[in-house]
Amino acid sequence: MKNDTLRPQDLFWRVRIFDALSFPSVIIDLEKSVVGANKKFYDTYKLTPEDILGKKCYHSFLYKNTPCKSQDCPISRVIENKEAHSYTLKRQYKWEERVFSPIFDDHQEVAYVLSSIRDITRTKSLESQLIGVKEFITRVIYSSASAIVAADRSGRIELMNSVAKELFGAYNGGEGSITHTEQLYPPGKAKEIMRMLRDEKIGGRGKLIIPKTTIVNAKGEEVEVEMSAAIIYDENGNESATMAIYNDLKDKIKVEKELKKTQKQLAQSEKMASLGQLAAGVAHEINNPLTGVLFYASLLLERPDLDDDAKADLTYIVEDANRCKNIVKSLLVYSRSTDSNKRIVHINEIVDQSLKLVRDQKKFRNIQVRRFLDDEMMLIHADVSKLNQVIINLIINAADVMKGNGKISLSTYRDKPNKKVFLEVKDTGEGIPRENLSKIFDPFFTTKEVGKSTGLGLSIVYGIIEEHGGRISVKETGTKGTTFIIEFPMYVPSEDGPHFCDPPGSA
Numbered sequence: 001m002k003n004d005t006l007r008p009q010d011l012f013w014r015v016r017i018f019d020a021l022s023f024p025s026v027i028i029d030l031e032k033s034v035v036g037a038n039k040k041f042y043d044t045y046k047l048t049p050e051d052i053l054g055k056k057c058y059h060s061f062l063y064k065n066t067p068c069k070s071q072d073c074p075i076s077r078v079i080e081n082k083e084a085h086s087y088t089l090k091r092q093y094k095w096e097e098r099v100f101s102p103i104f105d106d107h108q109e110v111a112y113v114l115s116s117i118r119d120i121t122r123t124k125s126l127e128s129q130l131i132g133v134k135e136f137i138t139r140v141i142y143s144s145a146s147a148i149v150a151a152d153r154s155g156r157i158e159l160m161n162s163v164a165k166e167l168f169g170a171y172n173g174g175e176g177s178i179t180h181t182e183q184l185y186p187p188g189k190a191k192e193i194m195r196m197l198r199d200e201k202i203g204g205r206g207k208l209i210i211p212k213t214t215i216v217n218a219k220g221e222e223v224e225v226e227m228s229a230a231i232i233y234d235e236n237g238n239e240s241a242t243m244a245i246y247n248d249l250k251d252k253i254k255v256e257k258e259l260k261k262t263q264k265q266l267a268q269s270e271k272m273a274s275l276g277q278l279a280a281g282v283a284h285e286i287n288n289p290l291t292g293v294l295f296y297a298s299l300l301l302e303r304p305d306l307d308d309d310a311k312a313d314l315t316y317i318v319e320d321a322n323r324c325k326n327i328v329k330s331l332l333v334y335s336r337s338t339d340s341n342k343r344i345v346h347i348n349e350i351v352d353q354s355l356k357l358v359r360d361q362k363k364f365r366n367i368q369v370r371r372f373l374d375d376e377m378m379l380i381h382a383d384v385s386k387l388n389q390v391i392i393n394l395i396i397n398a399a400d401v402m403k404g405n406g407k408i409s410l411s412t413y414r415d416k417p418n419k420k421v422f423l424e425v426k427d428t429g430e431g432i433p434r435e436n437l438s439k440i441f442d443p444f445f446t447t448k449e450v451g452k453s454t455g456l457g458l459s460i461v462y463g464i465i466e467e468h469g470g471r472i473s474v475k476e477t478g479t480k481g482t483t484f485i486i487e488f489p490m491y492v493p494s495e496d497g498p499h500f501c502d503p504p505g506s507a
């Protein structure tokens, strides 16, 4: 040690600097005795030089009274490693950082250790506040009902909350997992969004709300969402990240569709109801004179003095009047003026019965009729003969459109939770043109040859289904064929009432 080589003025400054340090500091020698302390130290701990100078650090240095175990004695570590060492410590309500720095001699050997104590209570409290805020924000993000995605400037995804992972079908590390914002959209869309975000005229600087747009999930499927996006700027106003919030529109779209469908059905049933009234009125009015026409024409036909021409004409009159009679009869069925005779019956039974009725008709010779009837219990409260009419009407229409060649499939199934029973009639015909879809259930609407068909079939079907508390609609139609779907309320025997399904004699 060559402290004697220090000029007095250097020593003077060094002591001054030591005293000027704003942290309480002490100098400890290799034997761990305190050889000096600065003014801040004495002031902070209300000590005098007599209290500490020459004492072992562990006696006088505000710690425990025993030496630290050698492996965790910070002073030993500094001496051994020749480099500074620090640790934090909680004393009562305060946090301290204790920093130990080596003081080297001329041979670069550690001669003393300078130990200073910094009060970091405030830093610590800010740090824990920060951690608290961060945890809070994380919880907010992760418990949000919306999908949230954040990405860095380059588009690399930094955060995806659980709803976002579900929406995009991206599970970290999993197959098809999503790592870049470009994967979230159809090609080119991510760039387009960034362009709009930067355009102050759209939504304001760095902000964007798109009520309806498309994203792409990990499976490559497009999903419609409502989206709001933002650019996150740093304190200098530079772009540092982006974030977006998405809400899946699936449920909203479903509700809207459902609403539209209901409105349409309502309009349709209103139309049918008024047409029904009209039809019933007309049918009644025509029925009486028609009976008269038929009666007198039949009487005339029986006259022996008729020549052949008159006989032929009269036969036409009777035939046509009979046709009118049938139409009137159909109209009366459609307008629900005939009595119904309902019982509880398995839907498959009705299908089978209807099929028996058409089986041997010439029209069906080259048509393959297939049954896909579910084995589940599917009871409905129904007038069997009227539902036979429904099924027969549907399959005759199907046979007509397929011009005697093709396949007709009848399927039944149920939706137990919603207590519904379904019947579908599918054909492989040429489909129903879009412009006709709203008219096919109207009475007298037909695309078939005049005189061949009445156009009453589907309107009667509609009336009968309504009478059963059910609904009929076109499920799909196109060049590959048409599927009609009928929905019935399912009959569910009550728990304590007579059990419909009990085997006979099991009481």
Ligand SMILES: Nc1ncnc2c1ncn2[C@@H]1O[C@H](COP(=O)(O)OP(=O)(O)O)[C@@H](O)[C@H]1O
Binding pocket: 393, 397, 398, 401, 427, 429, 430, 431, 432, 436, 440, 441, 445, 446, 447, 448, 453, 454, 455, 456, 457, 458, 459, 482
């Ligand atoms: N399965 C079907 N495929 C294509 N068009 C159909 C089908 N069923 C009905 N249609 C259309 O609906 C119209 C009305 O049917 P409907 O009321 O039974 O009267 P009709 O059979 O006397 O024409 C038919 O003329 C036809 O244009």
Ligand SMILES: [Mg+2]
Binding pocket: 393, 396, 397, 453, 456, 457, 458
């Ligand atoms: Mg028909």
